[in-house]
Amino acid sequence: MPDPGSYILLGAVLFAIGMVGFLARRNLIVMFLSTEIMFQGVVLNVVAFSRLHGRLTGDAYGLFLLVIAAVEAGLALGLVVLLYRRKHTLDAESWSAMSG
Amino acid sequence: MIPYILYVLFALGGAAIYLAMPKPSGSQRRAALVLGVGVIAGLLALMSMHFVAPNSNNFFFYMFAGLAILAAGRVVTHPVPTYSAVYFALVILCVAVLLVIQRAEFLAVALIIIYAGAILVTYAFVIMLAQQSGAVSTDTRAREPLMAILVSFVIAGAIAGKIEQIDAVPVKMTAQVPQAVTDVPIETTLPATEMESGHTKAIGEIMFGPYLVVVELSGILLLIAMVGAIAISRKQVPIEDTGEPKLPVGQIGREVPPF
């Protein structure tokens, strides 16, 4: 098993890529997919940390992260569907009317 | 030394993503691919030189780590949302393999079942339902890509700057782990023999031991989310009036006897 440093680096890269997607893309669904990539980075990181310390706490955290991801996906998709019904587009920028 | 190499690599990687970002003028996909693969190769080479002791699992680690980064880059840069979803499935599979390499089989399989089996399929469902005809500006024009890349990779760089301080030698999974290594007050360290008997069992003992309250809380969270999602999306939108005379509800149509 490669040592945790590699996993932490990999997690950081995945997190950064996901963040790029969330900030730069305008399609609501792709934005949410990007947040899920960030989750992947985090899951890898917590498991790696947990291996670093020789414990399984990180695995449990990973499972809770999965729960959070499922919750997020459910609510996010509900919102996306609602927003799509209103404006017939998935463009996040079409909802910028309220931004100052 | 390592952090500076990493900063350079991240800068180059950011450039690759910038090149691959969907732009109205068309993205320089080939250049981005070459640059991206180069950056990934550099990153993996760096990892192999600095972090990893030679091991039979390393090949799989490098393969799937590289694939995961490549696929993740494709998720955020592909102009077609369906492809983004497919590449995301690839990311999930790669991460699952990486988890298996870390001996977290249960987590890996749970990841596949929940993400690939449920979440992503739901995404695919919505993508298909809300499918626009042809390419739309939503997908072909990124929003401030330069700033986004800058912010994200600065954060990644901040993590990378500290990476050298992580102990290069992994702590063996034994009962003799000194308590000082971890600040977690609850005793969750498991001896290596129990790890051998199965990740599932060990993780179950943790989940339903010290973390029982959290498990219950996440159950409540899921319930709330379900109620919330149903409340959000059940709303019925009235159809536009077509101008045709409407019969009151209950009187629509003609009654016809069965058969």
Next chain:
Amino acid sequence: MISDADIILIKEPKLSAADKLYLTQIAEGVKVTLNHLFFKPKVTVQYPEEKRKLRVDNYRGVHRLNRDPDDRVACVACFMCETACPAHCIHIVAAESPWEDREKYPQQFDIDELRCIYCGMCEEACPVDAIELTTEYDIVGQSRDEMIFDKEKLLNVYDQTKDIKPRKNPKISGYQGTGDREKYDQLRERLEKMVGEREPGESKSTGTEATEGNAQ
């Protein structure tokens, strides 16, 4: 958009409590399928080995060119059939007849069996009942050329089928298809009665002017 008035509501039949489980219906269905699966006779006809009875006696299959009692081709090359043919599948080359009793005979007589629609118009048009449709339907060939039947082939068909179905002329003398004998007899009686009632020389006026037009 469907207007409200166009919607048809079908009242659902009332289901009893047992019906709502659909279990009894499923069991019945399985019983039916199992019964068919194991016990019902299979009705498929194994075609090339066994052939089904034709459902009609005057089935219109492949053509033949009849021979007269002297074994000559009965055709007089009048081009009536070629003219009547809606699918333009008959091609006749006429020549002066070597025999005393007629002026012309077909030097060449081709029928494109792939083009033919088996309507039987040629048979109706023929003044000497030289061309007839047999009940043979399983004609095969390996190329399109092979399926253009020439005079020899058509006469050959006659040789093969004359025992089952003798030539009509000079009188209706009995289709003898593979069909039901009794039914066939009734049909023949009816046909003979019809022919007997018909006035001679009733309608033979059309068709002559197009004779050379279609010959190529």
Next chain:
Amino acid sequence: MLSWLENQVVFSAVLSLVLITGMMTCVAYCIYFERKISAWIQDRQGPNRVGFLGLFGNFHFWGLGQPIADGAKFFLKEDIIPARVDKPLFILAPAISMIVALIGFVVIPWGGSYMLGETLMNVQVANPDVGLLYILGVGSMGVYGVVLGGWASNNKYSMYGAVRATAQMLSYEIPMGVAILVVVLASGQLRLEEIVLGQVGGNGLWNIVLHPVSFLILLITLFAETNRAPFDLAEAEQELVGGFHTEYSSMKFAMFFLGEYVHMITGSAFICVLFLGGWELSFFGIGPAFPGTGIEDVGLISVIIKIGVLAVKVAFFIFLFMLVRWTLPRFRFDQLMRLAWKGLIPVSLGILLLTVFGLYMGWQRSVLFNLGGEIAIVAATLGVVVLANKPVTGRQDNMPAVTQPLGG
């Protein structure tokens, strides 16, 4: 001589090769038998012509050569990729469908253990800690082939097929997962081999005796998972032409087709392992196992008998799949959804609670408790159904008149 085989990795590799070959042959003959059975049910003869090049005169061996001819036809036919399809995904989809179906069988324990030379081998390609979850995960990936194929075809019927498959898969994963969880709770194991061992022998009971309703639920959801009638809404010929595979031809279509049958075989083997004692021959654990086929028998003959026993059980389920396909009409989509959400999910959750309660009280091996509880749960659900004056899969009355589906 065979010492190079005495290594579980090598043994597994050889076994998986053998299994893939055997599986593809079985699939080919499954298609043959499907055609035969459908023909017999419809009072026809079915394929009976393709023998062996007429080597035996007019005797065609009941058309047993048909699969070879079918395979040759699939390979040789023209492969059409329509002009406006999304080409990469269009090609990827059948491959996913096939691969996902094929990789599922690796965790099925085919024949217990086998003593090869000095070493005890598992007659199983892989025996991971999470074997059961692995099957669930792989099964849930199966829908991607359908979804991507339907989307990439750029055809509205294919698209409808894909959308239907998605919703159907999402709905039927839940009762399936819960039904499997019941077995996991009852046997306390995620390893499929251990689950079989728990059902084998004098003290073991087949799980079907303990949890018959869970078995039925798993069976029903398996029909839905494999896209077989009466749940074949994704390809419904009468409504959607061919559904997701409308645009597919030649070998790509064949891959979808074979994938479906492989899925059927894997699913049947899975259900046998979970509920019918896997390779065990004795009935319901009562009475001694057939001589030479117990757990402790690890000889070649006993392994072959065990594999044969599992194969017979699988064959029975495949026959059931076919019989049901040609018996029951297809569900309407709202009926399908209602069956899952209002029928199967409440019942399966009730059984899950019951099993947990049984575990808590230490009654998990009591047939009386489990059977009585399950009957009570089913009766309660059915009572609600009957009292509600609406069948679980019937027509929905009084649909609100002014509603509109998503996106309109």
